[in-house]
Amino acid sequence: xxxxxxxxxxxxxxxxxxxxxxxxxxxxxxxxxxxxxxxxxxxxxxxxxxxxxxxxxxxxxxxxxxxxxxxxxxxxxxxxxxxxxxxxxxxxxxxxxxxxxxxxxxxxxxxxx
Amino acid sequence: xxxxxxxxxxxxxxxxxxxxxxxxxxxxxxxxxxxxxxxxxxxxxxxxxxxxxxxxxxxxxxxxxxxxxxxxxxxxxxxxxxxxxxxxxxxxxxxxxxxxxxxxxxxxxxx
Numbered sequence: 612x613x614x615x616x617x618x619x620x621x622x623x624x625x626x627x628x629x630x631x632x633x634x635x636x637x638x639x640x641x642x643x644x645x646x647x648x649x650x651x652x653x654x655x656x657x658x659x660x661x662x663x664x665x666x667x668x669x670x671x672x673x674x675x676x677x678x679x680x681x682x683x684x685x686x687x688x689x690x691x692x693x694x695x696x697x698x699x700x701x702x703x704x705x706x707x708x709x710x711x712x713x714x715x716x717x718x719x720x721x722x723x724x
Numbered sequence: 725x726x727x728x729x730x731x732x733x734x735x736x737x738x739x740x741x742x743x744x745x746x747x748x749x750x751x752x753x754x755x756x757x758x759x760x761x762x763x764x765x766x767x768x769x770x771x772x773x774x775x776x777x778x779x780x781x782x783x784x785x786x787x788x789x790x791x792x793x794x795x796x797x798x799x800x801x802x803x804x805x806x807x808x809x810x811x812x813x814x815x816x817x818x819x820x821x822x823x824x825x826x827x828x829x830x831x832x833x834x835x
Contacts, residue, residue, distance in 0.1 A: 613766075645823060654728070654814050654826030655767070700767065711780055712759075712824060714767040 614638045615703050617715035625723050630688040632718050634701030637682065641703035645712070646675060646686045649698045658699075659686070688720075696722045727751050730815050730827040737805055738835055745800045745830045747815030755779075756798035757816040757824065758790060767814070773798055805834045 616635045624630045632646075642663035647655035661668040661675045661684065668675050674687045688695055701715040728749045737743050749756060757780075758770040772780035773792045787803040802809060815827040 647826075652828070654816075654828045656826070657823040660823060711769050711772065713769075716765050717767075 612637075613716075614641075615701055615713050615715040617699075617701055617718050619718050620716070621719040621721070623721045623723055624691045626693060627690045630686075630691045630695065630720055630722070632686040632688075632699050632701075632720065634684045634686075634715055635682060636684075636703050638703070638705075638713070639682075640705045641713070642706060643704045644675070644677060644684050645702045645704075646673075647700045647702060647714075649700060649717070655700055691720075691722045693722045693724055696720060728815055728817055728825050728827040730813075730830050732830060733828060734831050734833075736833045736835065739805055739807060741805050742801070742803045743805060743832070744802070745813055745815075745832070747798045747800070747827060749796055749815075749817040749825070751817055751819075751822075751825060753817035753819040753822070753825070754795055755818050756792065756795070757818075758798065758800050759814040759816060759826075761812040761814065761829070763811070771798075771800075802832075805832075807834050810834045 614637050645660040646658040648658045649655045659670050659673045659675050661677050677684045698717045698719050700717045702712040730747050755774045757772045761767045770784050771790045775795050776792045789801045792798045812829045812831050814829045816824040818824040
């Protein structure tokens with residue numbers, strides 16, 4: 612039972628354009644959401660997060676949007692840069708600080724120069 | 725300065741063997757985890773320890789035994805390795821006010 616889903620296994624975006632990565636979840640108990648970025652042969656690195664009390668969180672080029680009613684979140688990267696090429700994992704937990712993270716299967720983002 | 729370090733990075737071993745993967749974190753975090761990423765790229769939690777106490781134990785075969793000698797270390801011992809154990813194993817750590825930091829992963833191949 613996949614509680615966190617990333618339905619797009621891959622995405623290609625032109626450099627300078629906006630990249631939008633999507634994530635859906637089914638568990639209503641999730642109240643904290645994270646995006647991790649992963650390069651080959653490395654571990655996931657934390658990118659940005661959002662609590663369920665917010666609907667938007669922004670950090671530089673990265674913005675995460677949360678739509679609780681639709682159980683959907685998205686990560687926007689603008690402008691996209693070649694170094695953004697990586698696999699992006701969406702993750703969710705029932706509460707921050709006691710994190711059993713449930714991950715999606717990832718979306719491979721390729722930025723085309 | 726590596727925050728969460730795992731050894732070895734690669735491990736190739738025969739079926740039936742017993743092997744260990746070590747993990748250390750120098751972040752002062754209270755909680756450490758083992759995650760498994762299988763061939764389908766699902767990244768799933770296996771165990772979580774808080775101050776050396778087991779707090780999460782997902783449905784994992786008894787052949788997998790985590791050991792936490794202190795809160796900076798969480799090792800994973802696997803007995804009687806099977807082909808299906810081949811995966812990438814990630815160690816991670818966190819504290820109350822931080823997100824989880826992951827190690828670089830250990831790619832285990834059972835032949």
